[in-house]
Amino acid sequence: MAAALDVLDQARAGGLDVRQDIYPYTAGSTMLTASLPPWFQEGGAAAVLRRLMDPGDLDRLREQLGKDDGTWENHIHGAGWDGIVVASSASHEFDGRSLARIAGDCGIEPFEALVRVLLQEELKVSMIVHSMQAWSARWATS
Secondary structure, rough: OOOHHHHHHHHHHHHOOOOOOOOOOOOOOEEHHHHHOHHHHOOOOHHHHHHOHHHHHHHHHHHHHHHOOOOOOHHHHHHHHHHHEEEOOOOOOOOOOEHHHHHHHHHOOOHHHHHHHHHOOOOOOEEOOOOHHHHHHHEEEE
């Protein structure tokens, strides 16, 4: 953040009317389905659940989650599997655990944990995304 504040100070010193606001948290919260790309979410819950069982769609999803192509907000890429924590799920079975921890507890890969949680909970899962500190640090160094 120090680097970002320096950029703002330099802009002001150069005569620009620059202002900023703060979000005093290093995490956000939303539904776990927000970690899926837009194409995967098209058609509503029933369509998403069908895609979560389609091997071809899962292959495409796995590939997209592993990179940030700049076309959508990839929470998995931004926060990592350990930075996505289930806040609340329909059964409460996964609450308070990251996707990485769920994967470890179940003896599966984190991608498979994401799919398992979404399917088992029928998409009724909220998450905490611990990514803002990582994103701001990445932005400040670029």
